[in-house]
Amino acid sequence: MGQAETVGDLGLSVGYVLKQVHASLRTAMDEALRPLDLTVPQYACLELLGQHPALSNSELARRAFVTRQSMNLVLRRLQERGLLTRPDQAPQGRELPARLTEDGRTVLRQASVAVRAVEKRLFSPLSREQQRRVRDDLAACLRPSGTG
Amino acid sequence: MGQAETVGDLGLSVGYVLKQVHASLRTAMDEALRPLDLTVPQYACLELLGQHPALSNSELARRAFVTRQSMNLVLRRLQERGLLTRPDQAPQGRELPARLTEDGRTVLRQASVAVRAVEKRLFSPLSREQQRRVRDDLAACLRPSGTG
DNA sequence: AACAGTATGTCAGACTGCTGACATGGGGCA
DNA sequence: TGCCCCATGTCAGCAGTCTGACATACTGTT
Numbered sequence: 001m002g003q004a005e006t007v008g009d010l011g012l013s014v015g016y017v018l019k020q021v022h023a024s025l026r027t028a029m030d031e032a033l034r035p036l037d038l039t040v041p042q043y044a045c046l047e048l049l050g051q052h053p054a055l056s057n058s059e060l061a062r063r064a065f066v067t068r069q070s071m072n073l074v075l076r077r078l079q080e081r082g083l084l085t086r087p088d089q090a091p092q093g094r095e096l097p098a099r100l101t102e103d104g105r106t107v108l109r110q111a112s113v114a115v116r117a118v119e120k121r122l123f124s125p126l127s128r129e130q131q132r133r134v135r136d137d138l139a140a141c142l143r144p145s146g147t148g
Numbered sequence: 149m150g151q152a153e154t155v156g157d158l159g160l161s162v163g164y165v166l167k168q169v170h171a172s173l174r175t176a177m178d179e180a181l182r183p184l185d186l187t188v189p190q191y192a193c194l195e196l197l198g199q200h201p202a203l204s205n206s207e208l209a210r211r212a213f214v215t216r217q218s219m220n221l222v223l224r225r226l227q228e229r230g231l232l233t234r235p236d237q238a239p240q241g242r243e244l245p246a247r248l249t250e251d252g253r254t255v256l257r258q259a260s261v262a263v264r265a266v267e268k269r270l271f272s273p274l275s276r277e278q279q280r281r282v283r284d285d286l287a288a289c290l291r292p293s294g295t296g
Numbered sequence: 297a298a299c300a301g302t303a304t305g306t307c308a309g310a311c312t313g314c315t316g317a318c319a320t321g322g323g324g325c326a
Numbered sequence: 327t328g329c330c331c332c333a334t335g336t337c338a339g340c341a342g343t344c345t346g347a348c349a350t351a352c353t354g355t356t
Contacts, residue, residue, distance in 0.1 A: 009199055014283045015173055015267045021286045022170040023213040025163055039342090051157055058304055065171040070343050072306070094304040094351055119163045125288040134285050135162045138169045140273045187312090206334055218313050220336070242321055242334040 025122055032114040036107060041066060043115065045074050046100065046108040049084060054097035083107055173270055180262040184255060189214060191263065193222050194248065194256040197232060202245035231255055 010016045029040050038046075044064040049055060055063075061071035075098055078084050083104035086096045100108065123131050158164045177188050186194075192212040197203060203211075209219035223246055226232050231252035234244045248256065271279050 010195065011287070012283070013267065014271055014279055014286075015177075015263075017283050017286045017290075018166070018170055018173065019213065021289055022166055024290065025166065029163075041342090047158065056304075057306095065167065066342095067344060068305070069307090069345090073342080090304090090351085092352090096305075115163075119161065122289055123162055125291070126285055130285055131162055134282055135160070135165050137274055137278055137282050138162075138165045139159070141270055142165075142168055142172065143273070189312095204334075215314060216335070217315090217337090221312085238321080238334090240322090244335075 021122075025118070028118045028122060029115055032118045033111060036111050036114070038107070038111055039074075041070070041074050042078060043111050045071065045078060046083065046104060046111060047115075049098055049100050050105070050108050050112070054099055056095040056097055058095075060098070078104070169270075173266070176266045176270060177263055180266045181259060184259050184262070186255070186259055187222075189218070189222050190226060191259050193219065193226060194231065194252060194259060195263075197246055197248050198253070198256050198260075201247055204243040204245055206243075208246070226252070 026040065029043070033040065033043050041064055045060055048060055048063050057071055057075060058068050060075070061068045064071060066074075075084070075086065079086060079098075081103075082101055084098050084100050086098050090096055126134065174188065177191070181188065181191055189212055193208055196208055196211050205219055205223060206216050208223070209216045212219060214222075223232070223234065227234060227246075229251075230249055232246050232248050234246050238244055271282075274282065
């Protein structure tokens with residue numbers, strides 16, 4: 001079987017190409033994060049907390065594109081490892097704001113470096129200008145989707 | 149919690165934006181395919197077979213970004229539904245080339261229309277020229293990644 | 297003050313996909 | 327021919343995620 005033959009009509013689909021790049025990125029991130037014993041959702045959680053401290057479980061879930069239930073497990077694992085803390089009781093309402101510990105910040109820093117290297121390598125065929133344009137164009141597709 | 153506040157530094161990451169668009173696309177495809185009782189991997193399998201008849205299980209798995217084992221289950225379901233056929237014995241080697249049935253082609257046609265409509269809607273904020281450029285730029289990121 | 301509506305955190309069950317492992321068939325080389 | 331390596335198809339076991347459900351806490355209305 002030819003392995004790199006012409007990709008046919010699917011290659012003309014923006015969605016299919018998008019999926020390919022996403023799959024490549026996901027695989028590369030998995031490999032880069034494995035030495036740190038982190039999964040991609042766990043890394044996403046740390047990164048979000050690093051940039052938005054005291055985010056609640058539900059809010060983290062939305063931004064990481066998983067359900068509250070899944071994010072809940074992620075938070076527990078990270079809490080068991082001492083990378084973040086959550087109050088036993090809600091300071092207000094039911095939200096339990098999660099915060100990175102010093103260890104959490106250290107791991108996040110290492111993970112962030114690894115992931116940025118992965119991104120840089122993956123998108124290296126594009127100039128900085130092209131990367132910016134792709135990012136902005138893709139971002140433009142998110143705003144109007146009131147449904148999702 | 150603000151729901152559409154400035155996305156912080158993560159919004160500047162091509163990878164994060166890519167993930168968002170991918171999530172939107174995935175969700176929209178799920179909804180569009182549900183009436184046809186098809187999952188996204190099942191649709192991918194049909195689409196691949198429509199464009200490349202007689203592809204083997206392993207080859208389909210590679211192109212749909214799943215494992216052989218997962219694709220094997222997809223093929224069984226589709227075979228049970230009579231949307232495709234596989235020979236009981238391998239005509240050569242161990243490969244069992246799958247082929248769409250007439251029903252399979254009919255379902256594929258409907259699914260393809262639905263999915264193309266989803267893509268068109270999702271990327272509607274971009275001009276055709278922008279869409280072509282995004283596609284080509286993303287495709288450029290796939291070639292050099294010899295690792296996969 | 298009482299109510300409905302909404303949002304959060306959590307538990308239980310089911311499903312999907314992946315990793316690991318095994319047997320079979322083909323191609324290359326001594 | 328016999329051996330080694332690789333690819334394919336398949337089975338078993340496990341982790342991750344989702345759907346559905348429930349109790350709790352805030353908000354707006356009457």
